[in-house]
Amino acid sequence: MASIYRHRNAWQASVTVAGTNKKQNFRTRKEAETWAAQLHGELQQAHAPLLGGPAKATVGRTLYEYAHLYTIHKRGAKQEINLINRYLLAAGLPTLQLQVTEQGGVDLTDAPPATELPFSFAGLRAKRAASREKTNAFRAGLSVLPVVQVSAQTMLRFMSAMRKDGLTDSTIQKELALLKHAFNCAQKHWNWAGFENPMANIAVPKGGPGRCAVLDEDAELALFDALGRCDNPFILPIVQFAIETTSRRGSLLRLRWRDVDLPGRTATLRLTKAGENQIAPLTQRAVEILSRLPRDDDDARVFPMTADALDSAWDRATTEAGLPDLRFHDLRHVGTTRHARRLRNPQMLASPVTRRTRCSRATRTCLWMTCLMHSMPPSPR
Incomplete structure (x- = not known):
């Protein structure tokens, strides 16, 4: 909306669009009208609803x-x-x-x-x-x-x-x-005047209960046998390495040789889920797995494959092994359980598992207590 009126010894133009008001004085009425028309068009364009508004945008x-x-x-x-x-x-x-x-x-x-x-x-x-x-x-x-x-x-x-x-x-x-x-x-x-979010009062489901997977010896042998028959020679090593380091799939697929220190037995995981780099200690088994892989260039990825290729091979292998419900992420739990069985202090799990939250510490303690109870002889009656 534009208004032109006399103000003292000048012509004043006032333009208001979407609550934004601007005024300016001019010597003649024609100058005020020209300025007001131009500014009104600019403000309308700046405050126009994005995509034409909710009635037009799909x-x-x-x-x-x-x-x-x-x-x-x-x-x-x-x-x-x-x-x-x-x-x-x-x-x-x-x-x-x-x-x-x-x-x-x-x-x-x-x-x-x-x-x-x-x-x-x-x-x-x-x-x-x-x-x-x-x-x-x-x-x-x-x-x-x-x-x-x-x-x-x-x-x-x-x-x-x-x-x-x-x-x-x-x-x-x-x-x-x-x-x-x-x-x-x-x-x-987006300047969608009058639009209200239709999901404002809808309760979005929370994440489901946590999973806890443990592979027994027979299931592990069946899984590794199926993975070993994959055409991609990196499928079995990445699964074995995931168990040893309890690392996430994305971190493993981004891992490059320049971030691996085999003599020092560490691997730097870049941009983890926590949003930072983490130095993961490597077990002797993890070092042996990496030592058998080809290393042509320090900038090359340790496991050169796409997420789709890994998913496809994983689905086929778990089906062949009779483990269709096993997920790649479950390998973190499998690895954590193995570390818990080897260690006698729950806080020591923070090193090989690289988890830092209070909830994770409680999980480590629970795993340690469970494994300790299973390793104890039955109490006399």
Whole structure:
């Protein structure tokens, strides 16, 4: 809104847009009108709702913009981009990929057209899609729905579809948390006047109960035998090394030879989940595993494979070994249990396991007490 009026010995123009008011004096009325018209257009453009507002923006288009503005700055950007790409693919929008710039930064670009996947990868994705049929169908409809039409009932039905597919609380939490935060950002920062987050009063499920996996000798032999038959020669070593170091999959796949000190028996894990570098001590067994691997370049990765390649090989091997419910992350628990059986002080587990929180210390103490009780002879009656 613009107003032109006499003010003392000049013409004053006053422009107000979205609560922002600016005034300026001019010698003539024509100068005031020209300035007011130009400023009014600039302010309207600056305060225009992003993507045209919730009535025009679909959920898929909203997540595409959200990825460029927010996801790119997150530590877990790659995992969240993979989730967002499911909506983009269903909405017919270009999928996204993270790229490292020449300056060492991170950029988000449209992914090239998908090529035909290798047979093993295609089979893995088809298997996952079949187990999430209701979830994928609901997501496809949601991705093309204007945001203004998304209601609390819509999200509750989405949650129900995921429950019917048997998805865990942790998986449901990640999906709903993404949408809830995207709607929050749009409400606060995108000039979507009158828009209210439809998920504001919906309780997002918390992560499920912690898992505790222990491999007995027969199960371990069956697993290692199946892993040894994989075409990729690095699959078995990375699993054995994961057990010895109790490290996460992402840390192992990022590990480079320049960060490994075999004589000093340490490995530096870069940008761990805690957001910092950690020096992990290596057991003698871990040193032996690394010593058998080829080392051509210090800048090369110790385990040169993608996460998809590891997942595909892991799924095949665990199925062949009769352990379909075993996850790669469970190897952390397997390794921790082994360290607990060897040590007689729960605080000593902090070194080989590299866990630091109070909860982890309590877990180490519990494991130590459990293993100690199993090693004690039965009490006399």
